Structure formats: C-alpha cells, structure tokens
Amino acid sequence: MKTLTDPSLPTQPPAELLEALNYCRRPLIIAHLAPDGDAIGSLLALGHMLHRLGKDPILACQDPPPASLRFLPGSDRITNDVRDYAVDQIIAVDSSDPTRMGSIYDPGEHKNLPLLVIDHHVTNVAFGQINWVEPATAATAQMMYDLALALDIEIDTDLATCMLTGMVTDTRGFRTNNTTARVLDIAAALMQAGASLNRIMERTLNSHSFNLIQLWGRALETVEFDRGVIHATNSLVMREGLDGIVRPEGLTSFILGAYEAKAAVVFTELPENKVECSFRARPGQNIAEVAFALGGGGHPLAAGCTISGMLPEIKELVLSRLIEQVLSS
Amino acid sequence: MKTLTDPSLPTQPPAELLEALNYCRRPLIIAHLAPDGDAIGSLLALGHMLHRLGKDPILACQDPPPASLRFLPGSDRITNDVRDYAVDQIIAVDSSDPTRMGSIYDPGEHKNLPLLVIDHHVTNVAFGQINWVEPATAATAQMMYDLALALDIEIDTDLATCMLTGMVTDTRGFRTNNTTARVLDIAAALMQAGASLNRIMERTLNSHSFNLIQLWGRALETVEFDRGVIHATNSLVMREGLDGIVRPEGLTSFILGAYEAKAAVVFTELPENKVECSFRARPGQNIAEVAFALGGGGHPLAAGCTISGMLPEIKELVLSRLIEQVLSS
Incomplete structure (x- = not known):
C-alpha cells in the first residue's frame, strides 16, 4: 500500500510534468467549476509562474470567481470562453475528475492535446496523461508553492497572495485537521514574501452578504437538539425576500460547535420537493455512512445528500x- | 519615541526578570479575572516552566477557566484561594493594570513581595517592580515561547499546547492584524513539539453553548443596515429561557463581515436600564473615538461602552x- 507523502517535506512534481511545463508555449489552465479559493488561487498562481517562464497561459473557469476572490491579482484575466485561443496543452488544477472542468474542456478541440492534472484530492481519478496528485497536502495551492521551489521561481507578492489564499480557504483559516506544521511554515514564508494574511x-x-446574515438568523430560529x-x-419560505441565496454557508459547522453536539445537519428545502442535507460531525463519528445510505456521499466528518x-x-x-449512528458510535 | 520591537525577532526578557524567576522558590502566578485563552495558556505555560526549573509555583485566577479551556494540561491546578500559601514572589500575566488581578492580589499580604509583570497589552501601566511588556507580540503566550528560549527550557507537548492555545485564541485563529510571519513560525514549532492545532x-x-446559538438566532432576527x-x-426579553448567557459572543465580528459594512455594533440590554455597546470596524475606521465620547474605550477597530x-x-x-463617524472617514 502506498503511504501518503511525509507532510513535513516539500512534495516533488514528477520530472515529466516539469518537462511538459517547460515545453508548452500557450497552455490552457482550467480551474474547476463553481470555483473556490483554492481553485482560483492555484489557477492564478500557476498562470503567474508560467508567465514568468515566458509562456502565454490562458486562464479559464466555467464560472466566474466569487466576489470575495476578485481582489486576487490576475483574477480579471480569467475567461469562460476559450474558443478563439489556439492552445497547445491543457492543465486541470484542483479538479478530481474531468467533469469538474465543465464547459471549458471541449473534447472535440482538446482531446489530442497533452492533459496535465495537478490536484490534492484523495478522490482524484488520474484523468490526465500526467497526473500529479498529493492527497497529504492541505490545498492544491500548497503544491503550487512546491512547484515554485522545483522550478526555482522567486515568489513575489502577487504569487504569494494567490498561494496563501488557496491555503487559507481550503483549510478554513488553518482549522482543518490536515493543517500541518509545514502548512504554517509555508504560510509564514508567503507572508515574508509580501502576502497579507489579515487581508x-x-x-x-x-x-x-447581508442576505446570508439574515438567512442565518432565520435558520437559527429553528435550531433544535436531540440526543447528540x-x-x-x-x-423556501425563509428565503422569501433574500434574492440570490440558497444555502446558509457555514451554518452547519457553526451549530456543530455546540458543546453537546456530536453531529449536525442543516436541511435546505429546494423547489420541486427536494431537500438538501448538509452533515458535519466531530472526530470519532462517521456520517458518510448515513449520507451514502441516503444516496449521497462525502467524508466521515463532512457529507451530504439530496x-x-x-x-x-x-x-x-x-x-x-443520524441519531441511531451517533448513539451506536 | 520608542519603536515597537521588530516582530520578526524573538523578544528578550529583561535580565532582572530572568534573575528573579531563577531566585524565587514559591511564586504566585496570577492570570487576569474573567480569563481568556491567553490568560490561562500563559498562566499554565509559566507554571510548567517554573516547575521545570525546580520551583513550586501557585497558579491562581479569581474566576475559573471557561469550560472550553479545561482540556489544557494543568488547568485543574488553578485555584482562586491562595490564603494558605506562603509565597515569595508575585507574577501577573496578561494583566494590563493591578485591578485585573482581582481578588487574588491581597495588598495586605502581598505588598512587600516582588511584583513581576509579563504582558503584551499596549495599555499596560507597568505596575510591577519588573515590567516585561511587548506590545508588538500577538499574545502573552508568544512571550512565554520567547521566555522558554531565553531560559533554555525544552518545549514538550503540554507546554506547546498551552502556548499555542494562548496564541490561537488571542489572534482569533490567526485572523488579527498583529498575526505576523513569526507568529506562524512559532505555531509551526509548537506543532512540531506536539501541540494539536486542530484540537x-x-x-x-x-x-x-446551545444557548449561545439560540441567542445568536434571536439577535440576528433584528439585524439592520444603515449607511455603512x-x-x-x-x-433582556430575548434572553428569557436562556440561562447563564448575557452576550452573543462573536456576533459583532460576524455581522461586520457583511460586504457593505464599515462598522458594526451589537446592543446588549442589561438590567436597571443599562445598555452595553460592542463596536467593531474595518481597517481605516476609528470607532474608539465614538466609544470614548460615550464614556467607553478601546482600540480603533474594537471598542465598547456602557x-x-x-x-x-x-x-x-x-x-x-457611528454613522457620522463612518461617513466622515
């Protein structure tokens, strides 16, 4: 059985990946759809690095970066329309399977080009010709830092800001249990290079948004506790007047913070009689089993189903x- | 004008402080009343270190550690009754003025003993014979780390856990703007020494508490936005049925997260027609002026008044x- 990489050491990009990056002229870098901070941070970091190597990278994502990420240097260069660009290589970042590339990847146009995959998800299906997957890292942006070391690229403020954003967001501010000492060491180095952690x-x-705050208030009015x-x-009724918001992001983690809680669930009613269930649990529980039995999936401590x-x-x-699961564990 | 210490370097305890710590036999270490994570973490870290130096320290605090800190090694040794102990030195930690020592400090008993002050608050009034105050550090626990370096004490898991807890809580999880690269470097070293950041x-x-979650819900129902x-x-009515809770801790910071907000205030109604106002603001604002004009005090970005x-x-x-202040800045 292959063990995970020692998290206290830099990860090593495969030699063939470094070769391919040096060889390309106009690579198309694709971040996953519905992008988060690690997707956008890694996309921009790789774009900055390839530009520094004299390449002309095209940065793409099916969906635009969320407003909270538009402060990132280069985010205005991300496009969702790549039809006019003749590219010579595809690089998928932070994407665990090809569907995550969404509409950007065009099998007709792109299937004969080299496809490189750079990702940290343990569930990555290795869909490229070259796959660099490091599940022991806390973020794909952490791999970008190691790539900069391997390519001997000096990290300036812009690059540091993109990398640190990916690491901060994927660890929810260094709160996930894959936040190793090396993650903090890298974060310190990125601050020394000019990134503002506070910003x-x-x-x-x-x-x-103000609407999210209001939705939290309405949903918290319904909070209940039952045997762990x-x-x-x-x-749906609660969201009347709150345009543009569906999920009370962050609420499941917040209510799990109750001393007495071993597991938490937030029910989001969707149109056409569907209900999305977001589960979180404390270490020692396994709510993925419950989610899986109900047609969903996820991890032992974070799962969901519709x-x-x-x-x-x-x-x-x-x-x-859920109560049965918690009582039996 | 004295400049703040370079935050990238370890702070240096005064030689007379190191001498006094080596000289004492049974020091009384006092953390401030209504203790937070930095008060308790620093108290316990100093206690561990002095114990390691062969001393018999008494650890005291007027109020018991909150439930969230009782996992800290040694927290069960903290007492609020020191009358039976003949001590030979007083050390106040994380306390900016003598009133913060509360009922533990007994002028009659203690006034002839050496008083040492170890603190990171810029507002410290230097009330000891020896005062070690480092306003550029993010936590008094960070000074404890530097003290361990100066005393050449090896940092074991217990010590690392107490120090890291002080640093994590006083920076709200590395989110305050005094979280320097050195803070993260120290945190990484403490993890290497065995502290679990995730825990x-x-x-x-x-x-x-479940009651806090419910109070958040009730207070969020009243959230409003007006010109920044x-x-x-x-x-008082909202808190009916929610025993043992007065303030919706953390709520002011949460609502300040609204994109549009430049300043935030939470009004807590108290008995006998008093209202406590908790202010937070984004960088560039100065709400301390408003708090001060209303008989309160604080910092430019975090202040309050009753x-x-x-x-x-x-x-x-x-x-x-507040609106006037925000509009004029």
Whole structure:
C-alpha cells in the first residue's frame, strides 16, 4: 500500500510534468467549476509562474470567481470562453475528475492535446496523461508553492497572495485537521514574501452578504437538539425576500460547535420537493455512512445528500438515521 | 519615541526578570479575572516552566477557566484561594493594570513581595517592580515561547499546547492584524513539539453553548443596515429561557463581515436600564473615538461602552454617532 507523502517535506512534481511545463508555449489552465479559493488561487498562481517562464497561459473557469476572490491579482484575466485561443496543452488544477472542468474542456478541440492534472484530492481519478496528485497536502495551492521551489521561481507578492489564499480557504483559516506544521511554515514564508494574511482572512473568511446574515438568523430560529444531533432548517419560505441565496454557508459547522453536539445537519428545502442535507460531525463519528445510505456521499466528518420528498418527512427520516449512528458510535 | 520591537525577532526578557524567576522558590502566578485563552495558556505555560526549573509555583485566577479551556494540561491546578500559601514572589500575566488581578492580589499580604509583570497589552501601566511588556507580540503566550528560549527550557507537548492555545485564541485563529510571519513560525514549532492545532481550534474557537446559538438566532432576527453601519440588538426579553448567557459572543465580528459594512455594533440590554455597546470596524475606521465620547474605550477597530438609559434612545444616539463617524472617514 502506498503511504501518503511525509507532510513535513516539500512534495516533488514528477520530472515529466516539469518537462511538459517547460515545453508548452500557450497552455490552457482550467480551474474547476463553481470555483473556490483554492481553485482560483492555484489557477492564478500557476498562470503567474508560467508567465514568468515566458509562456502565454490562458486562464479559464466555467464560472466566474466569487466576489470575495476578485481582489486576487490576475483574477480579471480569467475567461469562460476559450474558443478563439489556439492552445497547445491543457492543465486541470484542483479538479478530481474531468467533469469538474465543465464547459471549458471541449473534447472535440482538446482531446489530442497533452492533459496535465495537478490536484490534492484523495478522490482524484488520474484523468490526465500526467497526473500529479498529493492527497497529504492541505490545498492544491500548497503544491503550487512546491512547484515554485522545483522550478526555482522567486515568489513575489502577487504569487504569494494567490498561494496563501488557496491555503487559507481550503483549510478554513488553518482549522482543518490536515493543517500541518509545514502548512504554517509555508504560510509564514508567503507572508515574508509580501502576502497579507489579515487581508486574505478578511476578504475570504469574514465576508458575506447581508442576505446570508439574515438567512442565518432565520435558520437559527429553528435550531433544535436531540440526543447528540443538532439541526436547523432553511425552508423556501425563509428565503422569501433574500434574492440570490440558497444555502446558509457555514451554518452547519457553526451549530456543530455546540458543546453537546456530536453531529449536525442543516436541511435546505429546494423547489420541486427536494431537500438538501448538509452533515458535519466531530472526530470519532462517521456520517458518510448515513449520507451514502441516503444516496449521497462525502467524508466521515463532512457529507451530504439530496432527497426527494416533503420537508417534514425527510427531516424525520434523516434525524432518526443520524441519531441511531451517533448513539451506536 | 520608542519603536515597537521588530516582530520578526524573538523578544528578550529583561535580565532582572530572568534573575528573579531563577531566585524565587514559591511564586504566585496570577492570570487576569474573567480569563481568556491567553490568560490561562500563559498562566499554565509559566507554571510548567517554573516547575521545570525546580520551583513550586501557585497558579491562581479569581474566576475559573471557561469550560472550553479545561482540556489544557494543568488547568485543574488553578485555584482562586491562595490564603494558605506562603509565597515569595508575585507574577501577573496578561494583566494590563493591578485591578485585573482581582481578588487574588491581597495588598495586605502581598505588598512587600516582588511584583513581576509579563504582558503584551499596549495599555499596560507597568505596575510591577519588573515590567516585561511587548506590545508588538500577538499574545502573552508568544512571550512565554520567547521566555522558554531565553531560559533554555525544552518545549514538550503540554507546554506547546498551552502556548499555542494562548496564541490561537488571542489572534482569533490567526485572523488579527498583529498575526505576523513569526507568529506562524512559532505555531509551526509548537506543532512540531506536539501541540494539536486542530484540537485547539475546535475546543476554543468552535465551541459554544446551545444557548449561545439560540441567542445568536434571536439577535440576528433584528439585524439592520444603515449607511455603512450594521447593527443587532440583544434585549433582556430575548434572553428569557436562556440561562447563564448575557452576550452573543462573536456576533459583532460576524455581522461586520457583511460586504457593505464599515462598522458594526451589537446592543446588549442589561438590567436597571443599562445598555452595553460592542463596536467593531474595518481597517481605516476609528470607532474608539465614538466609544470614548460615550464614556467607553478601546482600540480603533474594537471598542465598547456602557450607557445608562432606555434601549431605543441609546440605539438612536449611538447609531447617529457611528454613522457620522463612518461617513466622515
């Protein structure tokens, strides 16, 4: 069995990846659809580095960067229309399977070009000709830092800002359990190179719309606790007057913070009698089993599923499964 | 004018402080009343270190450590009754003035003993015979790390856990703008020494009572936005049925996260017609002026005041001052 890379050492990009990066002239770099901070941070960091190597990279993503990431240098150069560009290489970043590239990857146009994959997800299906996958890293942006070391590229403020943003967002501000000492060492080096940790934290982790704050308030009014499981509901009615928002982002983690809670779930009612269930649990639990049994998936401590049916019945079903799981663990 | 210490270098405890620590036999270490993570983390770290030097330190605090800090090694040894101990030195940690020592410091008993002060607050009034104050550090626990270097004490898991807890809590998880690269370097070293960053983050920053979650919900129902100022109200009526909780901790920072907000205030109605106002602001603002003019105090980006009067009138007064401040800056 292959063990994960020692997280205290830099990861090593494969020699063939370094060769391919040196060889290309106009690579198309693709971040995954519905991009997060690590997708955009890694996309921009790789773009900056290839530009520094004298290349003419095209930076693409099916969906635009969220407002909270538009402070990143180069984010205005990300496009969702690459039809006019003759590119000679495809690089997928932070994407665990080809569907994550969305509409940017055009099999007709792109299937004969070399496809490189750079990703940190343990679930990566290795869909490229060259696959550099490091599941022991906390973010793909952390791999970008190691790539800069391997390519001997000096890290300036812009590059440092993009890398640190990817690392801060994917670790939720250094809070995930894959935040190693090396993650903090790299973060310190990126600050020395000019990145402002405070600005990145403020922009990405402490920025939300007024509507989100209101939705939190309405959903928190419904919070209940039952035998180790804390839950809240976000119904269609609650979202009336709150345009442009569906999920109360961050709420499941927040309610799991209750001393007594071992697992948390937020129910989001969707149109056409569907309910999305977002699960979080404390170490020692395994809520992925519950999510999987209900047609969803995820990790032991963070999982989810979407079920067809009426909200009250689905809540009853899901809560009984979760309570059973928590009581038996 | 004295400049702040270079934050990229270790701070240096004064030679007379090191001498006094080596000389004492049974020092009384006092953390400030209503202790937070830095007070308790620093108290325990200093206790561990002095114990390692062969001393018999007494660890004291007027108020017990909050539940979220009771995982810290040695926290069960903290006492609030020191009358039976014959001590030969007093060390105040993380306390900016003598009133912060609360009932532990007994002028009659203690006034002839050497008083040492170890603190990072810029407002420290230097009330000891020996005062080691380092306002450029992010936490008193960071000074404890530098003290361990100066005393050549090896940092084991327990010591590392206490130090890292102080640093994590006082920086709200590395989010304050005094979180330097050196803070992250020290945090990495403490993880290498055995501290679990993830456990500390979970216990201290993502732990709250079910009642607090409910109070957040009720207060968020009142959230409003007016010309750059976002505000919420926590009235006496809202707290009915929520025993043991007064303030919706963390709520002011959360609502300040609204994209549009430049300043935030949460009004907490207290018995006998008093209202506590908690202010937070984004960089560039100075809400300390508003707090000061209303009889309170604080820092440019975090301040507060308590005003006598009826809630509706106080809200109107405070909001008009805050809006004026925000519009003029």
